[in-house]
Amino acid sequence: xQQQSSPTSATKRIGFIGLGSMGSQMARNLCARGFRVxxxxxxxxxxxxxxxxxxxWAGSVRDVASDCDFxxxxxxNVVQAEQILFQxxxxxxxxxxxxxxxxxxxxxxxxxxxxxxxxxxGRRFVDAPVSGGVAGAASAGLTxxxxxxxxxxxxxxxxxxxxxxxxxxxxERAGQGALVKTINQLLCGVHLAAAGEAxxxxxxxxxxxxxxxxxxxxxxxxSWMLRDRGARMVASEPKVTSAIDxxxxxxxxxxxxxxxxxxxxxxxxxxxxxxxxxSGQGSGQIDDSQVVRAYRAMTAESGGSEP
Numbered sequence: 001x002q003q004q005s006s007p008t009s010a011t012k013r014i015g016f017i018g019l020g021s022m023g024s025q026m027a028r029n030l031c032a033r034g035f036r037v038x039x040x041x042x043x044x045x046x047x048x049x050x051x052x053x054x055x056x057w058a059g060s061v062r063d064v065a066s067d068c069d070f071x072x073x074x075x076x077n078v079v080q081a082e083q084i085l086f087q088x089x090x091x092x093x094x095x096x097x098x099x100x101x102x103x104x105x106x107x108x109x110x111x112x113x114x115x116x117x118x119x120x121x122g123r124r125f126v127d128a129p130v131s132g133g134v135a136g137a138a139s140a141g142l143t144x145x146x147x148x149x150x151x152x153x154x155x156x157x158x159x160x161x162x163x164x165x166x167x168x169x170x171x172e173r174a175g176q177g178a179l180v181k182t183i184n185q186l187l188c189g190v191h192l193a194a195a196g197e198a199x200x201x202x203x204x205x206x207x208x209x210x211x212x213x214x215x216x217x218x219x220x221x222x223s224w225m226l227r228d229r230g231a232r233m234v235a236s237e238p239k240v241t242s243a244i245d246x247x248x249x250x251x252x253x254x255x256x257x258x259x260x261x262x263x264x265x266x267x268x269x270x271x272x273x274x275x276x277x278x279s280g281q282g283s284g285q286i287d288d289s290q291v292v293r294a295y296r297a298m299t300a301e302s303g304g305s306e307p
Contacts, residue, residue, distance in 0.1 A: 012036070012159065015068035017061055017084055018104070019046040021241070022130075023074035025137035026103075026163045028053040033162040040064045065090040070099050070159050077249065078106040081114060091121055099124035099156060103144075107253050108175035108182065109260060115174030124152045127174040128160060129181035131188075133228075134241050137163070145170050145184075147177035182257050185250040186268045191225040192247070193271035193291055199233050200295030209234045232289035244291065245284035247275045 012035050016027045019041035031037050031054035039050045040058045047057045058064040061084050065071050071094060073081050081102055085091040091100070100118050102111060102125070115125040125148060132142040142164035146153055153169050160167045170180050198221075202212040213230035216222060232238035251272035258265035277294040278284070 012070065013068045014038070014159065015040075015058075015064040015071040016055070016074070017041070017064055017072070017090070018074035018076075018080075019043075019050055020074070021134050022137040024049050024053075025134065026072075026074060026142070027055055029137075029140040030159070030162050031055050035159070035162065038064055038068065061088045061090045062093040065093040065098075067095070068098055069095075070101055070156065072101045072103060072159075074103045077104060078110040078114070080104070081106065085114065086117065091118060091123065094121075094123055096122055099126060099152060101126040101128050101156060101159070103128050103130055105129050105181055105185065105250055105253065106178055107256055108178040111178040112173075112175040124148070124155070125174055126152060126156050126160075127177040128156075129177055130164065131181065131184050132164070141165050144168065145177040145180040147171045147174055147180075179257065182250075182253050185247075186254045186265065188225055189247050189251045189254070189271045189275070190267045191223040192229060192288060193274045195223065195226040195229065196233065196274065196289075196292035196295055199230070199292055200299060203296070204299050229289040232287055233292045238287045238289055240285065240287045242288045243285045244275050244278050244288050247288050247291070248272060248279050248284065251275065 014030050014035045014037045016023065016030070016037055016039040019027060019039050024046060027037050027039055027050060037055040038058050039055050040061055040063070050057055071090065073084060075081050075084065081104060085100065100123055102114065111127050115127065118125040127147040128144050130142045130144050136142040140163055143166040144160050144164040145168055146156070146160060147170050149172050157167065170176050198216065199209050199212060203209055213226070213233070217227045217230055251268050254265055254268045255272065274291050274294045277297070278291055283290065283293070
């Protein structure tokens with residue numbers, strides 16, 4: 001493919017699809033750093049937020065793709081990414097010099113397949129999943145795990161650095177970024193499920209969960225997930241920053257990767273069952289800190305409300 005020179009950051013045109021709680025903040029940071037952002041989301045209420053932040057609303061995914069240098073996809077899963085690129089025509093609408101940047105958490109094998117189809121149309125592709133949640137998206141403090149050839153990474157780097165302060169080029173092959181994110185989610189899911197188990201065990205013994213969480217958060221037992229989710233575990237209806245069903249999906253991706261690579265993932269399997277238990281009760285859209293409810297159910301604990 002013919003190499004293209006990189007425009008200055010002020011003239012780079014960004015198409016952004018997926019303006020949810022994280023995507024809207026990522027688009028805001030791009031606007032704040034001088035990029036021209038045109039966005040689209042199936043939720044019409046995303047329009048006001050994008051325009052307030054300096055972006056332009058598009059009427060369709062084809063409209064977003066038709067005049068951008070980089071098309072960023074911050075969608076829920078690989079099905080949505082494929083729908084946008086192939087069924088809804090975004091890939092065909094892209095300028096020949098444009099780059100697709102897939103930032104969703106997807107199975108590595110599926111990312112490889114999408115990258116092959118994008119390359120067959122003569123466009124560049126960056127596999128660039130993120131970690132850091134809504135807080136990281138808001139502060140431009142995301143960790144971004146990018147996999148693509150070195151030339152494409154050089155073109156995309158300033159775009160990625162507008163959204164994350166920890167941008168890593170993890171490999172030259174699409175799918176490698178997705179696999180790093182998969183491993184990240186393995187640890188996040190296991191850490192969170194283990195934190196829920198610890199809190200529920202303490203509650204069963206009559207220990208104030210706030211005191212327990214405060215102690216554990218400052219001890220060698222601490223984890224980022226415990227520090228971030230601990231306080232929400234003991235709230236009755238915490239604000240949703242990441243839903244239970246996200247970990248059902250992400251840990252499913254971990255298990256699939258393990259099968260494909262013939263690598264055992266027993267802890268991830270058990271953790272997924274705890275998230276699935278809460279989802280199976282009809283609560284898949286509540287905050288993922290409420291994985292603790294699965295343990296409470298098993299120990300007949302009715303806790304979770306403010307004492």
